[in-house]
Structures are given as structure tokens and as C-alpha cells.
Amino acid sequence: MSSTTRNASRRQAPAGERVADWADGRLGVYSLAKSNMRKIFPDHWSFMLGEVCLYSFIIIILTGVYLTLFFHPSMNEVVYHGSYVPLQGQLMSEAFNSTLHISFDVRGGLLIRQIHHWAALIFIGGMLVHMMRVFFTGAFRKPREVNWIFGFLLLVLGMFTGFTGYSLPDDLLSGTGVRFMEGAILSTPIVGTYMSFFLFGGEFPGGDFVARFYTVHILLLPGIMMGLLVGHLILVFYHKHTQFAGPGRTEKNVVGMPLLPVYMAKAGGFFFLVFGVIAIIAAIASINPIWAIGPYRPDQVSTGAQPDWYMGFSEGLIRVMPGWEINFLGHTLVLGVAIPLIVVFPLVLVVIAVYPFLEAWVTGDRREHHILDRPRNAPTRTGLGVAWLTWYFVMLVGGGNDLWATHFHLSINSITWFVRIAFFVAPVLAFLVTKRICLGLQRRDRDKVLHGRESGIIKRLPHGEFIEVHEPLDADQLHTLTAHEQYEPAQLGPAVDENGVERQVSRGEKLRTKLSKGYYGEGNQIPKPTVEEYKEITSGHGHH
Amino acid sequence: MSNHDIPEENLPERSTAHGEVSVPDENPFADPGLPPHEHRIQDIDEGAARRSERTVALLFTISMLCTVGFIASYFAIPRDKSIFVFPIGHINAMNFALGLTLGVALFCIGAGAVHWARTLMSDVEIADERHAIEADPETKQKVLADFAQGAKESALGRRGLIRTTMFGALALLPLSGVFLLGGLGPKPEEKLRHTLWAKGKLLVNMNTDQPLRPADIPVGSLTFAKPDGLEESDEDFQQQIAKAALMIIRIQPENIKDKRELDWSHDGIVAYSKICTHVGCPISLYEQQTHHVLCPCHQSTFDLSDGGRVLFGPAGHALPQLHIGVNQDGFLEARGDFAEPVGPAFWERGAEK
Incomplete structure (x- = not known):
């Protein structure tokens, strides 16, 4: 009898509710949903930049898992017998061979490879632009400094994940990039030679680096990034989103529309938009056609060799640096390589990480900030941001100095000298001009x-x-x-205190x-x- | 929220909290509060709402059709078929069809969802209150007291011996991991100082695999060579060629400016390492009028008529030259290994040779 009453009461609750009850009894989902289901998100176009990064990361993981089903991370030399005629009979590593296999013999393999690579470029570009949004609007201020650091780490790790992934096919172009990295490692004082031998398992190129980069690319770095990403999102939920000033918008509230249903549909839909656009790009725009480049040989190279765009600034640093090399107590100090790659390269990135703490120190402000600044209302910060970007673009120009020379019929020597001078001068000019513009806008x-x-x-x-x-x-x-x-x-305050004692x-x-x-x-x-x-x-x- | 560093009057005024709206007469800049909701056409006209519904449904339907198209393309299109697409040119038909159908199928789901959210879901703005992140003083005191209690009960502060040895053990332990990493590679030793070149090794043409004679190298040409006995199928071919790759040019002997270069040449034929001294790219661009070579990676330029010295670019030292001669059979041969390490500089490079 009691079982019939139980059945009767069970029939009353809809199936969805019963599933939710089951989950709540074990996971506590009702308490979790109470504060989050109707969580408010403010609306502004720039808030979707972070979503572009999140979604392209998911796309990279999905397509990356598919690629691992076919890719062989091995440097064993094999003879190519696949369907791409021009390379048949050639010796190449298994890594290169399996990449050709994915591109020509797996149905849809080329599409997934191209989606993976395009999504990676968009991921890193998206992170940079998202970071600019956060920087120029002051969204990095208390309480969000830790999340800024998480984002910064994601950017840096994303660059290295990209570099290791780009090196995996073991083609002529990426191999040249790896050689470049080896040269940079060798320039490290005292331990450089050992580091190079440990990384490559002996002399360059050896037979190990593809397998080692593979583990780093598919497990180590993405694993860390996944953790950082989850932390980043939890903090976004915990802090609640920032908003621009406006009627009814204060430091104590957040005005917008609820997660369910509006942002579920908008943000969920946006995932499909990003994925769709990347798939269409991959359908029409070829990327990294390794079959046209050929397998890696340390004694061969092609002209116009360029890394993926996000490494372009380090390429610029190395190209325009004078070739300083000095003898230091019987040892060689390769300043021409070590200064740009071991000193300036990390410095360019680290200034991003520390900026929030610098500004907090200057203002001495310990309060929370949830209302965003318009860039014009923080002229010095905006000027510094534009100066950094100018610096970055000057280095990108230096990284493509050969392409500038051939496309615009300029002397490569003059471009190099231009970049050398602009490296120091252009950021200062950019700072001054930006600040004037901001002040002008404030006056208006x-x-x-x-x-x-x-x-x-x-x-x-x-x-x-x-x-x-x-x-x-x-x-x-x-x-x-x-x-x-x-x-x-x-x-500064008075030089002597109230008792007349010098401070x-x-x-x-x-x-x-x-x-x-x-x-x-x-x-x-x-x-x-x-x-x-x-x-x-x-x-x-x-x-x- | 506290300010420890600056006096209160230096801080800007807090904007009024939500709810405390002042009368505009008093402060014209005061927060007037949330503006009233403005209705969209779909909120007031059921016809417009139905049009939106049909648009969303149409987008979802296009997506379904495209997925069917994706599956059809997967089976129907031959893998190696190429088609002409304006303005891209000839591209792989399968990649184009799969990518386009997948892309449009995804895009239409997204466009449908966003259109639905923008036109049919409520767009009334709602305000959520924020709460301070910092804990209130009681909570903070409780946590600090709990911590002090726990620390006291552990007796870590009182039992110095345990503390010292525990930190010692924990600090030493990671050393095991560091030593395990030692297996990653062999020690460099002298490996970067030597190449396969040795006295009597013949210079073999990289392309034809034949030993070179002086007559094979006309003035103005650029020839790439490898040491005799090194085959592409060798297990260590990549490591060896990364150091031994050679470029050979011929200059009129009177145009050679460097005395040692002239001594190490044969009848105007000079052999230089092909590996750039900057970061190790193979040098491959030769300007025969000036005898300059240029590395295509970072544009370091070397003068091969003047001891391989650096003319421009980021390279730090001259290209190493290989001493060559002709053996009794008339073939070009090396007279020994390079006198210095080839390729990029490294810490030990300048140490005793």
C-alpha cells in the first residue's frame, strides 16, 4: 500500500524534476543553481572577446583529440608511399608522413587539421585582444588582479603550446623554427649547451624532440591551461562581471540580463558562431601546407621563412639585434642572441603581468572597482597600453623585414635600421600622441x-x-x-612632522x-x- | 574597504549606490536610476514575433540541411578531386564541401540562437546586488583563532627538531626528480666542436652524390657538398649534416682578400660551412657579383671573398672555412676538420680549442 502512495507521488513530479532531485541529493545542485541560474551578465560587445578565446580553446581540444588518432609522434625515417605524388619515394620522418596521411588520405582530415591551426591562431589573437579590453577599461583592478595573472599565464602558455604544436609535423619550415630555438638556447650563459643537449636528447635535431614536444603539446601545457581556464571562469562568476558606467549602474550592483535564458542562448549560440566561422575559414583558406614545404633537413631552407604570427615579435627582436659576441674569461657570451631572446622576450611579456600591481601602488587605492573606465578617462594608462602595442608592432615589422622588403621594394638594411630606432622611439611617440588624444576627448x-x-x-x-x-x-x-x-x-607631505622632527x-x-x-x-x-x-x-x- | 595609504580627501567620491537617487535639482550629475524598459517590436506586435520565430526556425532548418550535405559530401566526393572556386582558385573539393557544410551548419545554429535571444526572450534589464568579497571582522578573527589553535596543537613551533628535519627532508626530496631528468640527454663534451670532415675526406656533390673535381665548379656557381660516406639513409644523417653541410664557390684567386682564405682554397675554389653562425639556419642565397651570401632566416650577410666575415645582420662571428685541396686522383678533398665549431655560438665555444 505504501508503495502505491510512493508511486502516486512520484507520478506527480515531472521527470526533469525527479532527475534534479536525484542529483541534488548527491551533488547539491539546487544550492548551486540558486545563485547562478539567473546570474546577471551585463551586455557590451567587448565582453564577447573572452568568449572567442574560450570557444576557440574548446574547438582546439576537440579537433586536437581527433588529430592524435592519426598522428605518429616519431622521428623514425620512412619512405613515403601515400597519395601525394610529388613526395612519393622520399625519405621523411613518421611525423611528417602521418601529417601527409591526415592531409591526403583521411577523409576530412585536412579540414580538421586546418580548423585546429586556424583556431589556434584565433585563440592567441583573441587572448591578446581580450587582454587589451581588460587593460584599457581598467578591469584588472582590485579584486581582479589574480584573474589578470591567470589570463596572462594562459596567453604565455598558449604561445608555447602553439609553438610546440607547429613544430610537430617536422616539416622544413617548423624544423627551421626549432633550429632557431636551439640557437637561442645555446646562447644561454653557462648552462645553454647542456639545456640544448637535454632538450634534444643529444645533438640537434636528434630523434627525440617530436615525441617530447608531443607530450608537452597535448598533455602538459593543455592540462595546465585547462586548470587555469577553469579558475579564470570561476573567478569571473565569483567576482561578477564588470560594467560600464550608466544610469542605474553602480559599484554595488551589476545590471544586465540573466544567464537563463538570455546568456544561455547568446553565449551558447556564440560558440556555434565562432566554430562555424573557423570551419568556413578552414574550408576556403589553406594554412601550413606542409606538403608544399617538404620534410625537414637541417641543411635546407626556404626563403620568406616566418613563424606563426604570435611568435613574430621574438623573430623581430632577433633580426634587428646587432650581432654582439664577446669573450668573457675564455667563454663566449652570445649577447646578440641572449639579449633579445633571454632578456627582452620575457620582459615584453612580464611587463603585462605586473602592470596592475604597479598602478595599484601608484594610486594607493585599496577599494574594489567594478565600474569600467573609458580609456580616455585614464590617459596615462591608455598611453602606456598603446605604447606597448606600438612596441609589439614595431617588433612584428622587424620579424617580417624580408617580406616588407620584397613587397614594398625597400632595402632590408634600411628597414632593419628603422626598426632598431623605432624600438626605442616609437613607443614614446605613441604614448605622447595617445595621451593628447585622450585629453582632447576628455575636454570634449x-x-x-x-x-x-x-x-x-x-x-x-x-x-x-x-x-x-x-x-x-x-x-x-x-x-x-x-x-x-x-x-x-x-x-609627499611635510618634510618635518608635528614635533619638528625631520621625516x-x-x-x-x-x-x-x-x-x-x-x-x-x-x-x-x-x-x-x-x-x-x-x-x-x-x-x-x-x-x- | 579601507585605505591605508592615502588620506580620504585625495580619493574620488563614491558614486551613489543604487537606490539613493538624489533629486536632480541638487546634483544634476546624480544617478537617475535604471531607465524604463523600451519595448521591441516583437514585444508588442505578435506578427513581428511570429516572423522572428520563423526566421529562427529557418536558420535551424538550414543547419539540418547542411549536416545532411556534410554526410553526403563525405561519401560522394572523391578525395583527390579539385574544383575551381572564384576567387580562391583551384582547391580540394572535399575539404571545401566538408568545411562549408560544417561551417554553415554550425553558424546557423548560432545565428538562430542569438536571434531568438535578441528578439523573443525578455530584454528587461535586471540589477543584481554585489557583495563585498572581504570577510567581515568576526569571520576573519574566527579563522585566525582557528589557525592559531591548530598551529599550537601541532606543536610545530615548539618542537624545533621536527620542524628542521621536516623542512630538510621536503627540501631535499625534489633533488631525486632533478637527477632523473639528467637522463634526458648526453653531456655536450666536445660534440659541437667536431664534424665528419677529416684529412682526406672527399667533397661529394649533394645533388648528384658524385665526388667533386675542380672542373665541376665554374666561377660564379654555388655548389652544396657533404663528406664522402655520409648517406641520407644513415641513422645519424640529420645530426651530421646539421654540422657538416658545406657550400663551395669559385672566385678569381686575385679577388680573394683574406690571406688565410687564399691559403685554404684551391685555384679560387673556397669551401665554407653552410650553417649560419647566428642561430643555425642553412645559408642559401649567393650573390655572385659581390661574393656575398645571405641567410634567408634573419638576413645575416657574409663576405665569402674576405674570410666569411659578417657584413650585416645579427650574426656574431665569421663563417668557418674548410681547408681544401686536391688529391692525387684529381678530386677535391678536405685537409682536416673545421678549425672552429660551426653553427651558432655557445658558452664553451670560446674556451680552449
């Missing part, structure tokens, strides 16, 4: 708030004067344009004051209009 915002929007309507006054009618902004716009915070530059001012404190002046001092930001100014202009003799 100020004018808009105080004098209204230019309506384009010309009015003739009774005494004959022509004026343009300015329309006052509505409350929403007034709030949006004045919601940003403006710091006062830090002061010790540390060198760090002096530096901080100087930097603070550079960020927020006079002329480095335009004071936003005050209520008094606004009232005086709007209540006085009307418009002019």
Missing part, C-alpha cells in the same frame, strides 16, 4: 556636459548674430559622462609621488565639470 566630454550637444541648428538672433543651438544633455547622459573617478596626485622619505615614496603626478597631476587629466560650474553656466545668461 567636459564641453558636452557644460554646454550641451551641438544640435546642428543655426539660429539668427534679433540683432543679426548667428548662433548654433546647443541641446542640453539629459540626466542619463550627464550622469554617464561625469560618473568616472578622478584621483588627486599623491603628496624620512624613502626613495620608493618619492618615486610613487612622481609617478602619481604623471598619472593624475595637472595637465595629465582634465578636471571633470563640477556641479557648481554646471549650475553657473546653465542658470546664468542661458546659452551663448
Whole structure:
């Protein structure tokens, strides 16, 4: 009898609810869903850049698993007997042979290979652009510094995962890239030769590096990245998303639409959009056609050799560096290779990682920030960001100096000299120009708030004067344009304290004051209009 | 939220929290609160909503058709068939068909979902409250007290002997792993200093596999050579050729500027390592008028009529020259190994030869 009542009550609950009940009793899903199912996400086009990275990472994993079913990570030499006629009978490594097999003899294999490679390029490009969004809007500030570091690590590991994957087919182009890396490792003082022998299992190229890179490429690095990615997403949920200033948007709330259903559909749909676009690119645009390049031989090379784009800046560093080589107590210090690749290369990346901490130190601000800055309202930060990007692009130009020379009929020597000078000069110019532009935009915002929007309507006054009618902004716009915070530059304080004792001012404190002046001092930001100014202009003799 | 570093008046004012909306008369810049929701056409016109529904359904249907097309292409198209697609040119038909059908099938699902979300799902903005991340003082005190209690009960602070030996053991243990990594490769020893070249080794043409005679090398030509006995099928071919690859050119002897180069040449024929001294790319571009060679990777330029010295680019030292001569049968032969290590420089390179 009791069993019939149980059945009756069971029949009442829908199947979905019963499954959820089962899971809740074991996993606690109701408590988890309570705070997350209707979680609010704000809407802005730039917030989808991170999604591009997430989805391309998933696409890379899916296609990568498929490729491992066919790829042989071995450097044993075999004779090619596949269906690509021009290479038949040639000696090549099994790695190269199996890559040809995937490209020509596995149905859809070429498509998956091309999706994998295109998705990798888009993944790293997406991370860089996503990072720019976070940087220029100040989204890295407290409490999100740790997530910035996670993102930074994902970028760096992504670059190395890309490099090791690109080297796996053991073709002439990637082999040349590996040789380049070997030369860089050899330039390391004291331990370089040992590091090279340990990495390659002996002399270059040896018979080990494809198998070793394979483990690094498919297990070690993606495993770490998967962990970082999950951490990154958990923190995004935990901190709740940042939002731009606007009516009703404060530091204490987040305004937008709920995960279920809007973002489930928008973000879920966006995965298919990204995947679809990458598949179409892979259908029409060939990438890394290794059959045209041929198997690797250390004594052969092709012209116009270029790495994948994200390694281009290191290529630029190495190409424009003068060939300094000095004798140091009977040992060779290969400064011409070691400075660009062992000193500058990590430095270019590390400055990204430490920036949030530098800015937090300069402002001394320990509060949480959830309202994003418009880039113009942080002129010094924006200037520094653009300076870094300029630096990066100058190095990319240096990395493609041969292509610039052949495409634009320029002397490669002049391009190299241009890059050498621009490496130091261009970021400074970019910083100054960007800052001026930001200040100009701030002035325009100020004018808009105080004098209204230019309506384009010309009015003739009774005494004959022509004026343009300015329309006052509505409350929403007034709030949006004045919601940003403006710091006062830090002061050193009096040299003697209240008891007349001389105060010790540390060198760090002096530096901080100087930097603070550079960020927020006079002329480095335009004071936003005050209520008094606004009232005086709007209540006085009307418009002019 | 605290500010330890700067006085309060230096910090900008907090924007008003949601809910505390001030009267515009007092502060024209105050937060006016969330704007009222504006209806979309689909919210008020059922006809428009139905049109949106049909659009979404059409996109999902296209996706289904494309998946069917994908499966059909998988079976129907021969693997090696190529087709002409404007403006791309001739491309593999199967890759094109599979990629396009898969791509459109995926894209239409995405486009349908996004269109559905944008036109038919509620677009009323909702505000969620944020909560401070930092714990309140009581929680913090409780955690600190718990930790102190746990640390005290472990007696780690009091039992110095345990502490010292435990840290010692844990610090030493990773050494085992470091030593295990020692098996990754052999020691470098003198391996980078020697190549297969030795006294009496014949210079063999890389392309024809025949030993070279001086007559095979006309003025202005560039010939690549390998040491006699090294075959492509050899197990260590790649390692050996990575060091032994040679380029041979012929210059009028009076044009050779470097005295040692002239001594090590034969009748204007000079042999240089093909491996760039920068990071090891094979050099392959030769300018016969100037006798310059250029590495295509990083554009280091060397003057082969002047001891292989660096003219331009990032290379740090001259290309090593191989001392050559002619044996009694009239073939070109090496008179010994390279006098210095070939390829990129390394820490031990400058040490005693």
C-alpha cells in the first residue's frame, strides 16, 4: 500500500524534476543553481572577446583529440608511399608522413587539421585582444588582479603550446623554427649547451624532440591551461562581471540580463558562431601546407621563412639585434642572441603581468572597482597600453623585414635600421600622441556636459548674430559622462612632522609621488565639470 | 574597504549606490536610476514575433540541411578531386564541401540562437546586488583563532627538531626528480666542436652524390657538398649534416682578400660551412657579383671573398672555412676538420680549442 502512495507521488513530479532531485541529493545542485541560474551578465560587445578565446580553446581540444588518432609522434625515417605524388619515394620522418596521411588520405582530415591551426591562431589573437579590453577599461583592478595573472599565464602558455604544436609535423619550415630555438638556447650563459643537449636528447635535431614536444603539446601545457581556464571562469562568476558606467549602474550592483535564458542562448549560440566561422575559414583558406614545404633537413631552407604570427615579435627582436659576441674569461657570451631572446622576450611579456600591481601602488587605492573606465578617462594608462602595442608592432615589422622588403621594394638594411630606432622611439611617440588624444576627448566630454550637444541648428538672433543651438544633455547622459573617478596626485607631505622632527622619505615614496603626478597631476587629466560650474553656466545668461 | 595609504580627501567620491537617487535639482550629475524598459517590436506586435520565430526556425532548418550535405559530401566526393572556386582558385573539393557544410551548419545554429535571444526572450534589464568579497571582522578573527589553535596543537613551533628535519627532508626530496631528468640527454663534451670532415675526406656533390673535381665548379656557381660516406639513409644523417653541410664557390684567386682564405682554397675554389653562425639556419642565397651570401632566416650577410666575415645582420662571428685541396686522383678533398665549431655560438665555444 505504501508503495502505491510512493508511486502516486512520484507520478506527480515531472521527470526533469525527479532527475534534479536525484542529483541534488548527491551533488547539491539546487544550492548551486540558486545563485547562478539567473546570474546577471551585463551586455557590451567587448565582453564577447573572452568568449572567442574560450570557444576557440574548446574547438582546439576537440579537433586536437581527433588529430592524435592519426598522428605518429616519431622521428623514425620512412619512405613515403601515400597519395601525394610529388613526395612519393622520399625519405621523411613518421611525423611528417602521418601529417601527409591526415592531409591526403583521411577523409576530412585536412579540414580538421586546418580548423585546429586556424583556431589556434584565433585563440592567441583573441587572448591578446581580450587582454587589451581588460587593460584599457581598467578591469584588472582590485579584486581582479589574480584573474589578470591567470589570463596572462594562459596567453604565455598558449604561445608555447602553439609553438610546440607547429613544430610537430617536422616539416622544413617548423624544423627551421626549432633550429632557431636551439640557437637561442645555446646562447644561454653557462648552462645553454647542456639545456640544448637535454632538450634534444643529444645533438640537434636528434630523434627525440617530436615525441617530447608531443607530450608537452597535448598533455602538459593543455592540462595546465585547462586548470587555469577553469579558475579564470570561476573567478569571473565569483567576482561578477564588470560594467560600464550608466544610469542605474553602480559599484554595488551589476545590471544586465540573466544567464537563463538570455546568456544561455547568446553565449551558447556564440560558440556555434565562432566554430562555424573557423570551419568556413578552414574550408576556403589553406594554412601550413606542409606538403608544399617538404620534410625537414637541417641543411635546407626556404626563403620568406616566418613563424606563426604570435611568435613574430621574438623573430623581430632577433633580426634587428646587432650581432654582439664577446669573450668573457675564455667563454663566449652570445649577447646578440641572449639579449633579445633571454632578456627582452620575457620582459615584453612580464611587463603585462605586473602592470596592475604597479598602478595599484601608484594610486594607493585599496577599494574594489567594478565600474569600467573609458580609456580616455585614464590617459596615462591608455598611453602606456598603446605604447606597448606600438612596441609589439614595431617588433612584428622587424620579424617580417624580408617580406616588407620584397613587397614594398625597400632595402632590408634600411628597414632593419628603422626598426632598431623605432624600438626605442616609437613607443614614446605613441604614448605622447595617445595621451593628447585622450585629453582632447576628455575636454570634449567636459564641453558636452557644460554646454550641451551641438544640435546642428543655426539660429539668427534679433540683432543679426548667428548662433548654433546647443541641446542640453539629459540626466542619463550627464550622469554617464561625469560618473568616472578622478584621483588627486599623491603628496609627499611635510618634510618635518608635528614635533619638528625631520621625516624620512624613502626613495620608493618619492618615486610613487612622481609617478602619481604623471598619472593624475595637472595637465595629465582634465578636471571633470563640477556641479557648481554646471549650475553657473546653465542658470546664468542661458546659452551663448 | 579601507585605505591605508592615502588620506580620504585625495580619493574620488563614491558614486551613489543604487537606490539613493538624489533629486536632480541638487546634483544634476546624480544617478537617475535604471531607465524604463523600451519595448521591441516583437514585444508588442505578435506578427513581428511570429516572423522572428520563423526566421529562427529557418536558420535551424538550414543547419539540418547542411549536416545532411556534410554526410553526403563525405561519401560522394572523391578525395583527390579539385574544383575551381572564384576567387580562391583551384582547391580540394572535399575539404571545401566538408568545411562549408560544417561551417554553415554550425553558424546557423548560432545565428538562430542569438536571434531568438535578441528578439523573443525578455530584454528587461535586471540589477543584481554585489557583495563585498572581504570577510567581515568576526569571520576573519574566527579563522585566525582557528589557525592559531591548530598551529599550537601541532606543536610545530615548539618542537624545533621536527620542524628542521621536516623542512630538510621536503627540501631535499625534489633533488631525486632533478637527477632523473639528467637522463634526458648526453653531456655536450666536445660534440659541437667536431664534424665528419677529416684529412682526406672527399667533397661529394649533394645533388648528384658524385665526388667533386675542380672542373665541376665554374666561377660564379654555388655548389652544396657533404663528406664522402655520409648517406641520407644513415641513422645519424640529420645530426651530421646539421654540422657538416658545406657550400663551395669559385672566385678569381686575385679577388680573394683574406690571406688565410687564399691559403685554404684551391685555384679560387673556397669551401665554407653552410650553417649560419647566428642561430643555425642553412645559408642559401649567393650573390655572385659581390661574393656575398645571405641567410634567408634573419638576413645575416657574409663576405665569402674576405674570410666569411659578417657584413650585416645579427650574426656574431665569421663563417668557418674548410681547408681544401686536391688529391692525387684529381678530386677535391678536405685537409682536416673545421678549425672552429660551426653553427651558432655557445658558452664553451670560446674556451680552449
